Amino acid sequence: MSFDLKEKGNQLFKQGDYAGAEEMFSQAIQKNPKEPTFFSNRAITRMRLENWAGVEKDARVAIDLFGAKNPSNLKSRYYLAQALLELQRPQEAHEVAVEAYQASLAAKSAQSENLSKTVLRAKQQLWAAKEAARVREQNETLANMERLVEADLQRALNDLQGQLDRGEIGQIGFSEDQKALREDTEKTLQVLRETFAIASKGEIQERVVPDYLIDPITFEIMHDPMITPSGTSFERVAITKYVEQSKVDPITRVPMTVDDLRPNYALKGVCEEFLQKNGWAVDW
């Protein structure tokens, strides 16, 4: 009975009626709250509806019901990571994605490719959050410095007014000095803003990913590189797919199998460090 509702939900989902599908899965859950696929199906439906808090809840229940070690839970873990990314919780998303990615490799699951992408996405968001904070901080620093320069000007102008009031300088001298003070301040502010601009532009200009971090198959930055017997490193998901199909080394064409691939931990460390500082590289 509850499975009939699920079947109806699946059909509505295929037709693009996500609200209708969600309703069917909800009814199925009411009848049987112990069936994990009802929750995982409602999770992906809610992804389409962009109800991310709902996706998080459903995905977590589905993972629980499947059991932590069951590879059938990998799709739900992927949904969960997506939801956490959308909810701007990159740290948690990264943890979920990395663990699920490792589990998907162990289980030789088809989810590896999606999860591999999600790991990179999470790394990017982690960086973006840090970067936004840095820019904010820099902007605040600039604003503070501008305030200090302007306060200096105000003090100098007040002094000048005092000199005029006490008759120490004449009206003409006062006007000239006042103008000079304002001009000096304007110049100082300009130099200050230019300096800050150069500092942040410098980083944008250096936005180049070194070739040795780029997977020669996907042309994207790697996060889990594997090295072939002939010594070239590739992203795990890409090289695995190629070697499974061709059974040869892509550079030398010497016969090989997936078991001949070795993780390249040194390069992985370099990629990780690079991504921490350059999350933009994910979209490069």
Next chain:
Amino acid sequence: MFATKRLSKELIKIKEHLPPGISIVKSDNLEEWQMDIRVLDENPLYLNQIYRLKFTFNNKYPIEPPEVQFIELPTTSETPRPIPIHPHIYSNGIICLDLLSSAGWSPVQTVESVCMSIQSMLTANSRNERPPGDKDFVSYNRRRPRDINFMYDDDNI
């Protein structure tokens, strides 16, 4: 699948720079591109000619090779593009090149590197002839180039 992202990245690189004698003429989508190639030396077989290559990609690119063949534009067109004469190029434009077969392909190859290989395959040739059995092949072959088991019997061409 990697195809879309990988191709858009190749396209960015290609638009920045291509080796001499190779240019991109059509890349409206990520399924079919057309490239023009020209032989750079004085080889009389190909002097003053430009040839048009058609690349067709499926969503398994670059794990699987693109389909690459020459296409002909008539001499009456504004940009005439003949099929170059070569003992490994059939008169319908199908190219017999190990690199383009499923067995000879490597995912580290790119559109640019394929064009360069074909360019040098022409440069190195001095034989003014079509592959043996060209006529029959052209009239009977309905298979896709990738699926044909060419005999790569003379590696020195």
